[in-house]
Amino acid sequence: MTPLIEVRGLHFQYEDGTKALDGVDFTLDPGETVALFGANGSGKTTFVLHLNGILRGQGDITVCGMPLGKETLPAVRSKIGMVFQDSDEQLFMPTVLDDVAFGPLNLGSTPHQAIHLAEAALDQVGMQHASGKAPYHLSAGEKKRVALAGVLAMNPEILVLDEPNTFLDPPGQSNLVHLLKSLPQAKLIITHDTHFAAALATRAVFFEKGKLVAEGPVDEIVQRFNWRYSALPADLRYSAQRRF
């Protein structure tokens, strides 16, 4: 089986000298959903920004059989749909329909085709009623759905989601889990929420100081790195309730 993403020996250093990625190897197979865990600043976001060539480090990246390079960049970006953490940065067009149609238009669709693709994507995320609205009139959950529609309209094979449940209330998070479960694409999800990851991911990887230090089933990684809220010392858990 040809992997959808194959990364070998990826290194990256920011201009201020910070070493962000230090020899990362990674593979994503078709149908997989992989959770990316790790502390803030461990290199998770930097890593995913390399997958569609927004950042360029040293190493080999292959997406859907195409080695990432200047010539393959447009094709690679059509294969990877990236949903950013802050939806306000992703929804920059004046109306929801304009925004969702932005990707298809860039990929060469005619305005008529782009409208059709945008409407289908909005329907897929349950937001067709908002197509004429301005993005700033939407709630956080609605913005996230529209941002997702913006990448689904490009018909990608891989979805990359950077902390997708941030800013969402519990019902919004639950709706997002159901929505993501219903999407057939392979997914790469950066999250600190282990419950969210456990509900979606088939595998997890752990980043530490720019290195991918472990991979395996979500529960195993969570336990190995004590990566959950309940890892708080027993005397801190529910301590506020006990006091009163």
Next chain:
Amino acid sequence: MHHVHLDNWSRGASPLHARDPRAKILALLVFLIVLATTPSNAALTLGIDATLLIAGILIAGLPLGNLLLRAMVVLPFSLTFGVISWLAGDRLRALALVEKSYLSAAAVLLIVGTTSLPALLSGLERMGAPRVLVLVAQFIYRYLFVISEQAQHMRLAAASRQGDPRFHRKGRFRAAAGALAVLFARSYYRADGIHRAMLARAFTGRFQLLNSLRFRFSDGVFLLAAAAFLILVRVQ
């Protein structure tokens, strides 16, 4: 804030809201030219123009008092020149100057209040306005809401850590200056984030827009009727 009110107004459903933005922009242009070329002593023409404007505001269903109040934003400028003309002895010209500038501002508010900004900018672009200019205006408007929200959060955060404001005027000024710097830095980083999001969706440096405007027969009738009426009143 002005832009929030205008945004709410522009989502109405009057016959004026339904017109193609190009028809409204051209009608506004005719109105402004007619107004600018009307002699200072033509009180009747100015009166008819004002009546037409009020009729337009009422047809559009916009709050008359609120709009007329907002149009006063030009008065500090035009009143200054009006007072100079008045002191120079040309009282008629002084009055006409203030009246014309005020009516112009009200007319612009009427058009902006009945046309969503995306439609207005799209109309301007279709009429030949430089695309870069239109896009910059579009981005400023889009992120005005985000940045003003951030500014309000920062103001609240500053206020919640402030003692008695009467005794800390200097401190407040320094805090405001600091907040402005932080806001600028955040806007810069946000611009970087937006650019990344655009690249991720295959942006290659050239904006492709949907441009779904349609200039209907009724838009042509509206434009011709408005222009004919205004010119007729002017030449009478």
